[in-house]
Amino acid sequence: MSATQGHPTEAVTKTRPPEQSRWDRAFREITTGNAIISVLAVVLALLVGAVMIAFTNKDVQAASGYFFSRPTDLLGAIWNAVAGAYSALFQGSVYNFRRPSFAAGIKPLTETLTFATPLIMAGLGVALGFRVGMFNIGGRGQMLIAAALGGWVGFAVDLPYGLHMVAALVAGILGGALWGGIVGLLKARTGAHEVITTIMLNYVAFYLVSYLLRDGFLKTPGSNNPKSPATQATAVFPDLLGPTYSLHFGFILAIVATIFTWWLLSRSNLGFQFRAVGLNPHAARVAGISVKRIYVYAMLLSGGLIGLAGINQVLGTTTSGFGAGLDSGIGFDAITVALLGRSKPWGVFAAGILFGAFKAGGFSMQAAEGVPIDIVLVVQSLIVLFIAAPPLVRAIFRLPAAGTTRRALPNVTQEVAAK
Amino acid sequence: MSIATPAVQPIQPAAPQDADFEVVRSWKAPIALSIFTVLSFLLLVVFGRTGISTFRLSTTSDLIQLPEVELPTQLTGIVISVLLLLITVISAWLVRSRARVPIWLIAVFAVLVLIGFLSWAAADKTIPVPGLLFGAISLAVPLIFGALGGVISERVGVVNIAIEGQLLAGAFTSALVASLTNQPLLGLVAAMFAGVLVSMVLASFSIKYFVDQVIVGVVLNVLVIGLTGFLYSQVMAPNAATLNQPPRFERINIPLLSEIPIIGPVLFRQTLIVYIMYVAVAVVYYGIFHTKWGLRLRSVGEHPQAADTVGINVARTRFWNVSLAGAIVGLGGAYFTLGSVGAFGKEMTAGAGFIALAAVIFGRWDPIRATLAALLFGFASNLQNVLSIIGSPVPSEFMLMLPYLVTIFAVAGFVGTSRGPAASGKPYIKS
Numbered sequence: 119m120s121a122t123q124g125h126p127t128e129a130v131t132k133t134r135p136p137e138q139s140r141w142d143r144a145f146r147e148i149t150t151g152n153a154i155i156s157v158l159a160v161v162l163a164l165l166v167g168a169v170m171i172a173f174t175n176k177d178v179q180a181a182s183g184y185f186f187s188r189p190t191d192l193l194g195a196i197w198n199a200v201a202g203a204y205s206a207l208f209q210g211s212v213y214n215f216r217r218p219s220f221a222a223g224i225k226p227l228t229e230t231l232t233f234a235t236p237l238i239m240a241g242l243g244v245a246l247g248f249r250v251g252m253f254n255i256g257g258r259g260q261m262l263i264a265a266a267l268g269g270w271v272g273f274a275v276d277l278p279y280g281l282h283m284v285a286a287l288v289a290g291i292l293g294g295a296l297w298g299g300i301v302g303l304l305k306a307r308t309g310a311h312e313v314i315t316t317i318m319l320n321y322v323a324f325y326l327v328s329y330l331l332r333d334g335f336l337k338t339p340g341s342n343n344p345k346s347p348a349t350q351a352t353a354v355f356p357d358l359l360g361p362t363y364s365l366h367f368g369f370i371l372a373i374v375a376t377i378f379t380w381w382l383l384s385r386s387n388l389g390f391q392f393r394a395v396g397l398n399p400h401a402a403r404v405a406g407i408s409v410k411r412i413y414v415y416a417m418l419l420s421g422g423l424i425g426l427a428g429i430n431q432v433l434g435t436t437t438s439g440f441g442a443g444l445d446s447g448i449g450f451d452a453i454t455v456a457l458l459g460r461s462k463p464w465g466v467f468a469a470g471i472l473f474g475a476f477k478a479g480g481f482s483m484q485a486a487e488g489v490p491i492d493i494v495l496v497v498q499s500l501i502v503l504f505i506a507a508p509p510l511v512r513a514i515f516r517l518p519a520a521g522t523t524r525r526a527l528p529n530v531t532q533e534v535a536a537k
Numbered sequence: 538m539s540i541a542t543p544a545v546q547p548i549q550p551a552a553p554q555d556a557d558f559e560v561v562r563s564w565k566a567p568i569a570l571s572i573f574t575v576l577s578f579l580l581l582v583v584f585g586r587t588g589i590s591t592f593r594l595s596t597t598s599d600l601i602q603l604p605e606v607e608l609p610t611q612l613t614g615i616v617i618s619v620l621l622l623l624i625t626v627i628s629a630w631l632v633r634s635r636a637r638v639p640i641w642l643i644a645v646f647a648v649l650v651l652i653g654f655l656s657w658a659a660a661d662k663t664i665p666v667p668g669l670l671f672g673a674i675s676l677a678v679p680l681i682f683g684a685l686g687g688v689i690s691e692r693v694g695v696v697n698i699a700i701e702g703q704l705l706a707g708a709f710t711s712a713l714v715a716s717l718t719n720q721p722l723l724g725l726v727a728a729m730f731a732g733v734l735v736s737m738v739l740a741s742f743s744i745k746y747f748v749d750q751v752i753v754g755v756v757l758n759v760l761v762i763g764l765t766g767f768l769y770s771q772v773m774a775p776n777a778a779t780l781n782q783p784p785r786f787e788r789i790n791i792p793l794l795s796e797i798p799i800i801g802p803v804l805f806r807q808t809l810i811v812y813i814m815y816v817a818v819a820v821v822y823y824g825i826f827h828t829k830w831g832l833r834l835r836s837v838g839e840h841p842q843a844a845d846t847v848g849i850n851v852a853r854t855r856f857w858n859v860s861l862a863g864a865i866v867g868l869g870g871a872y873f874t875l876g877s878v879g880a881f882g883k884e885m886t887a888g889a890g891f892i893a894l895a896a897v898i899f900g901r902w903d904p905i906r907a908t909l910a911a912l913l914f915g916f917a918s919n920l921q922n923v924l925s926i927i928g929s930p931v932p933s934e935f936m937l938m939l940p941y942l943v944t945i946f947a948v949a950g951f952v953g954t955s956r957g958p959a960a961s962g963k964p965y966i967k968s
Contacts, residue, residue: 174771253751255891308565308949314895315948317888318941329934454759457752490770495763499756506753507746 146518158511159504167497168200171489175199203489210482211475221362226478228365232435234474236427236448238372241455241466242379243298243423248461249383250416251396256301256316257424257449259323260294264425265444266327266336267293269432272349273439274335282352287371287429294425295418297323302417306410312417320449328442338439346439355434368434372470375426380463382419392416424452458502473498566638567629569946573650574621581614581653586930588660596667596802603798610660617653621646662927669923670803670916675877677915678814679704679886682869683893684900684907685821686732686862691902692825693858694838696962698754699739701890702761703863706731707870709765712881713773715783721875724783725810725868728875732867733860735761740859744852747964758890766883773881781880786810810868810876817865822904834858838958841965851965869893899948902957914940 172178181188181195209215211230217223240257247254254260268290277285297319304310330336331344338347355367383389394402395412403409427448432440455473459465480494504511512518588610594603624646628638655664683700690697707728715724739757743750773780786808795805804815825831833854836844841851869889874881892914900907917940925933 170767174768304945304949310945310949311898314898315945317891317895318945318948321941322938322945325934325938329932332934333932450759453755457755490767492763492766492770495759496767497763499760499763502756503742503748503753503760506748506756507742509746510742 154517155508155511156505158515159501162504162511162514163497163500164204166500167493168204170493170496171203172196172199199487203483203487203493206483206486206489207476207479209479210486211479225363226482228359228363229478230471230475231369232364232366232474233477234471235366235368235372235434236430237451237455237473237477238467238470239375239427239430240424240448240452241459241470242375242463243294243420243427244452244456245459245461245463245466246379246383246392246423247416247420248456249396250392250412251399252302252305252312252413252416252420254298254301254316254417254420254424255313255450255453256298256319256421257427257452258445259316259320259449260297260421260424261428261431261445261449262323262327262442263297264290264294264428265432265440266330268425268429269346269349269440270335272353272433273347276350277352279352282350283355283433286349286353286433287426290429290432291422291425294428295422298417298419298421298424299414301421302414305417306413324442331442345441348439349433349437353433354437355430364435366434368430371426371430372467375423376463376467379423379466383463388415424449427452454498454502458505472501564632566643567625567632569949570621570625570628570643570646572946573646574618574625577621577650577653578618581657582618585611585614586657586660587611590656590659590661591663592655592659593663593665594667594799596665598802601796601798605663608656610656613656614653617649617656620649621653624649658924658930659927664923664927667799667802669919670799671806672919672922673912673916674803674807674811675915676918677912678811678872678876679869679889680893680896680911680914681814681818681908682872683866683890684896684911685817685904686864686866686869687894687897688900688902688904688907689821689825689834689865690736690859690862691897691961692838692958693834693855693862694841694958694960694963694965695740695743695855695859696750696754697739697859697862698751698894699735699757699761699890700866700893701886701888702754702758703732703735703866704870704873704886704890704893705761705765705884706735707867708873708885709768709870709881710867711871712781712783712874715875716780719784721784721786721809724875725871728867728871729864730867732863732865732870734863736860736863736866737856739863740856743964744855747966750962750964762884765881769881769883777880783874783879783881785879786875808876810872813868817868818904818908821865825904835958837965838960841960841963845965845967851967855965866890866893895944898957899944914944917943 175195177195178192178199181192185192210226212227214223214226217225240261243260244254244257268286268288271289272282272286275282275285300319301312301315304315305312327336328344331346336346338345357363358365358367358369381389383392391402391407391412392415394405394407395409395416399409402412428445431444431448436444451473455469456466458469458472459467476494476498480491483489483493484491590608590610590613592606592608594606595601624642628642631638683704686703687697687700710731711724711728714727715721718724735757739750739753742748742753788806788808789812791805795801797805825834833844833849837849837851837854844854845851870886873885878885893911896907896910896914899910918937921933921936921939924931924936
């Protein structure tokens with residue numbers, strides 16, 4: 119988007135010098151930019167969410183029964199319902215004003231970052247796949263295999279502090295890479311469509327890990343509960359801000375993974391080949407790039423990044439042992455995160471934190487106001503939908519189209535231009 | 538497989554290989570067959586079991602009662618292994634002499650593997666064949682509707698990842714409307730409307746705003762999961778007695794047809810939705826390949842520019858056909874609430890939409906083949922149910938895994954590079 123719409127703006131402002139005042143230009147830059155679309159998309163999505171909250175609230179329904187005799191009651195009830203829900207969302211994800219000290223008030227923000235950590239890691243994996251033109255829906259399976267291998271190293275192997283963590287981490291990443299690599303290999307060798315194979319491998323991994331937890335090497339001795347033993351203390355991620363906060367070393371790893379992916383995609387030789395294959399595999403083949411090998415490498419790396427998210431859950435977030443439901447939807451959320459981040463590493467990072475905030479705040483909203491956490495899914499998906507369609511947002515807010523004052527440019531998003 | 542590619546590439550590097558014009562030998566089929574033969578030999582003979590496997594072919598209510606078939610387990614295993622080896626050798630010989638391995642040979646192979654496995658698992662036990670097949674159809678119904686919708690949508694050039702969302706929306710609305718009106722038929726109509734609604738969002742975003750279709754599809758799934766989950770917790774669950782107790786369709790026995798041995802009880806003692814499904818498969822197949830509508834639909838999906846040149850309105854064709862696809866998938870969603878389970882539950886489709894998507898690709902964007910693929914998925918899931926009831930020697934997790942493993946093997950071994958409609962997923966920007 120920035121590429122396709124940035125250039126015409128510059129061209130127009132250059133060819134049309136003095137008649138536009140500085141304010142006019144500034145106004146135009148603000149109203150036609152990408153930032154305003156993102157902000158307005160969030161506002162729109164929250165508005166739709168507010169309508170849903172208001173419509174299903176019992177007080178609002180009661181007050182609407184006598185709307186014509188006391189209309190203020192209805193408005194007050196709507197305000198109470200919506201403001202209550204959204205302030206609970208904010209206080210559960212950023213800063214809680216009801217706590218006495220700053221140290222206690224800022225705790226929700228650290229929760230947000232903890233929730234964001236696996237979303238960023240897995241989102242990077244999916245985004246990497248997108249950049250190579252592959253659709254990796256296999257996040258669930260890759261996370262499970264990573265957790266199984268890395269988790270086993272974490273509870274069954276005895277190693278000194280530090281080394282143990284690294285060993286478990288490496289085992290987890292390798293597990294994810296293995297599960298993703300199968301997909302890449304199948305695509306390269308036999309042409310099997312990655313959408314089918316990743317979906318199928320999700321189920322295979324789920325049942326495999328279920329079996330291992332019930333009767334295999336992941337089983338807790340002497341327990342019928344299909345759950346693994348707790349991770350040993352020598353392998354657990356250290357806390358970043360002390361034991362009162364849940365934020366752990368995994369967030370640093372998420373930052374490192376983002377920097378690595380950014381470097382890989384925009385600075386390395388391999389990343390150049392990745393992007394070339396993603397933009398046009400036929401042209402890439404003509405240019406001498408082995409497309410098949412790139413598919414395998416891309417799925418290995420994509421699976422490895424998602425595996426990092428899986429092992430992060432075992433070594434950082436829930437160290438008391440894991441079940442087969444470990445991924446808890448992160449594998450699929452990661453797709454939305456990657457889409458919202460437009461498959462760019464730092465975009466994914468920001469999108470992951472936003473979604474982490476929604477997750478952290480959604481739980482406290484459900485607990486405090488009784489609004490089901492599913493509303494968060496609605497708001498998240500609407501944000502992605504609106505951001506993907508800038509013309510729609512412009513039409514709703516009657517903003518001028520990008521670039522020109524009169525004539526509308528064809529609305530081509532980056533995803534389309536890439537085809 | 539490695540032989541095939543370099544021979545074709547120098548001539549036309551960009552063109553995907555087409556199986557019909559393949560002159561080079563592809564060893565994929567023999568290799569896959571020999572893997573299955575070795576596995577079957579290991580299971581049936583090396584780890585063979587002794588006893589008698591019984592297959593019950595009739596239900597108690599049938600007019601014509603067939604006797605139960607009793608097979609000695611070990612002997613059956615040996616005979617089937619020999620037959621499998623024979624077929625593998627034939628296929629290798631065919632490939633050596635540059636002939637194609639016929640599809641019926643592979644089908645015979647698959648049936649033999651299946652019989653061998655069933656008799657192995659049912660040593661000294663009885664397998665109710667009609668029950669096995671009946672359950673398979675039941676589980677496959679939503680998958681087939683989903684796959685038909687997927688085929689139409691992709692044939693007209695819009696990738697439909699939102700099948701899952703359309704199914705879920707259909708299930709929710711049909712439960713709601715059928716409970717309120719006490720009319721399952723109205724629930725069915727409402728499910729179609731819900732599917733169309735989801736489809737229209739998909740269509741308008743991808744056709745009018747040129748948003749990437751995969752993005753819209755994925756996001757729509759999340760949106761529908763969120764919407765139905767929210768409304769379920771907020772509205773439906775607190776008033777379950779009035780809003781979530783839909784009447785279910787009654788089973789209709791078709792006279793005469795329902796008395797045919799084996800096939801009758803399986804195919805013709807079903808509910809209305811299943812009969813609609815039979816009609817839908819036939820109509821979609823005939824429509825796509827033998828009518829003007831189908832020709833236009835396919836032309837828009839293969840080469841929109843050419844279609845535009847001869848006067849077909851690409852955007853309108855795409856919009857209405859994607860909406861039609863949504864209506865068909867919505868019917869499949871209604872089956873969850875009005876046909877099988879009875880009440881709506883959160884995320885009750887549980888990934889069926891993605892399996893349907895796999896069936897579309899597995900079936901190479903062909904309605905009949907996609908239906909067969911969906912039936913395979915349904916059969917495999919129900920096989921696990923039946924075997925866990927009669928007590929299977931294999932851990933249940935591995936049985937549950939089997940259909941997915943078979944699909945991976947099949948997609949890698951037999952289907953190969955599956956090529957969808959050329960313009961599927963690409964927006965058409967009129968210049």
